[in-house]
Amino acid sequence: MKTTTPLARLSTVAHGGVAAHLTRAQKAAIIVRFLINEGAEIALTDLPDVLQARLTTQMGSMRYVDRGTLADVVAEFAQELEGMGLTFPRGVAGALSALDGRISPQTAARLRKEAGVRQQGDPWEQVKHADLAALIPIVERESTEIAAVLLSKLDVARAADLLGKLPGELARRITYAVSQTGAVSPEAVDRIGLALAAELHDIPETAFAQGAVERVGAILNFSPAATRDDVLTGLDEADQDFANLVRRAIFTFVHIPERVKPTDIPRITREVDQAVLVTALAGAASGDLAPVAEFILSNMGKRMAEAMREEIQERGRVRLRDAEEAMTAVVNAVRTLEAAGEIAYVTPEEDQSA
Numbered sequence: 001m002k003t004t005t006p007l008a009r010l011s012t013v014a015h016g017g018v019a020a021h022l023t024r025a026q027k028a029a030i031i032v033r034f035l036i037n038e039g040a041e042i043a044l045t046d047l048p049d050v051l052q053a054r055l056t057t058q059m060g061s062m063r064y065v066d067r068g069t070l071a072d073v074v075a076e077f078a079q080e081l082e083g084m085g086l087t088f089p090r091g092v093a094g095a096l097s098a099l100d101g102r103i104s105p106q107t108a109a110r111l112r113k114e115a116g117v118r119q120q121g122d123p124w125e126q127v128k129h130a131d132l133a134a135l136i137p138i139v140e141r142e143s144t145e146i147a148a149v150l151l152s153k154l155d156v157a158r159a160a161d162l163l164g165k166l167p168g169e170l171a172r173r174i175t176y177a178v179s180q181t182g183a184v185s186p187e188a189v190d191r192i193g194l195a196l197a198a199e200l201h202d203i204p205e206t207a208f209a210q211g212a213v214e215r216v217g218a219i220l221n222f223s224p225a226a227t228r229d230d231v232l233t234g235l236d237e238a239d240q241d242f243a244n245l246v247r248r249a250i251f252t253f254v255h256i257p258e259r260v261k262p263t264d265i266p267r268i269t270r271e272v273d274q275a276v277l278v279t280a281l282a283g284a285a286s287g288d289l290a291p292v293a294e295f296i297l298s299n300m301g302k303r304m305a306e307a308m309r310e311e312i313q314e315r316g317r318v319r320l321r322d323a324e325e326a327m328t329a330v331v332n333a334v335r336t337l338e339a340a341g342e343i344a345y346v347t348p349e350e351d352q353s354a
Contacts, residue, residue: 029058030073123197148177217249253327257295264343265299271333276326282315283323
């Protein structure tokens with residue numbers, strides 16, 4: 001027994017001409033709504049964002065259609081499907097997938113890059129607004145003819161600025177080449193702009209969002225003091241410059257007086273449980289960390305500081321492990337507030353001028 005789809009069944013009762021007054025967007029909305037009602041799976045995500053938005057807006061503006069109009073729209077849609085002989089993939093990405101293995105990897109990579117560049121707007125606009133520091137290396141390695149086209153497309157002031165930053169001999173050759181650009185076709189200029197914009201976006205992908213210094217610093221921030229000191233000693237022996245950079249990226253309890261503003265201490269202490277804060281300050285009350293504890297206490301409210309000093313005396317000696325965990329909690333409060341923009345670290349320049 002032959003089965004028919006809801007689309008085919010409804011198309012057989014078309015009235016003819018009833019839907020002539022509808023736009024193609026309205027007809028598309030009717031078809032999509034009908035198929036959804038019938039339980040069909042429609043991959044609308046394959047459509048460009050603009051068409052998805054237009055379809056959604058159109059569906060939101062419509063109320064109802066009668067059965068005759070629906071049948072007419074479905075019949076017209078079915079006729080178009082029957083008359084369709086061949087479809088092509090949409091966009092460069094689809095074409096590259098269809099031609100995978102049939103064109104060279106180098107060509108495929110270049111086309112993917114160029115397609116990505118065009119998605120971000122006019123390539124020449126991207127080049128015109130790029131930092132001169134990014135354009136100079138490109139100009140220095142490209143031919144004088146390409147550089148001359150680039151110079152001609154820039155605003156006069158930026159072109160002069162770029163020219164002034166180039167070596168004298170190269171600047172003279174490019175300037176002369178500008179006189180030879182009169183016969184360059186618009187198509188060639190477009191291709192040059194696309195290639196230059198692609199170079200600007202040719203930033204190697206990295207596996208990590210942060211640099212090595214930040215990653216090592218973040219790890220050592222959460223490490224026990226003994227482990228941190230041992231690792232830094234090893235880094236000093238292996239690469240002292242890297243070790244110095246890591247030290248600047250580390251923020252621990254001992255850095256609070258030099259990196260935190262006194263006026264931010266009350267805000268920080270409110271984020272730490274009082275018992276934890278007492279443990280941290282009691283553990284730091286003597287030895288090398290005593291100045292840190294005093295810095296925190298001195299910048300609290302007077303009454304709170306007095307109460308805190310009494311609790312510290314009553315607490316007495318604190319185990320090293322408990323003290324380190326409590327100090328880490330204080331440091332985490334500082335980092336959290338700084339990341340949220342509620343406080344700011346003291347910069348080296350501010351520290352020197354204080």
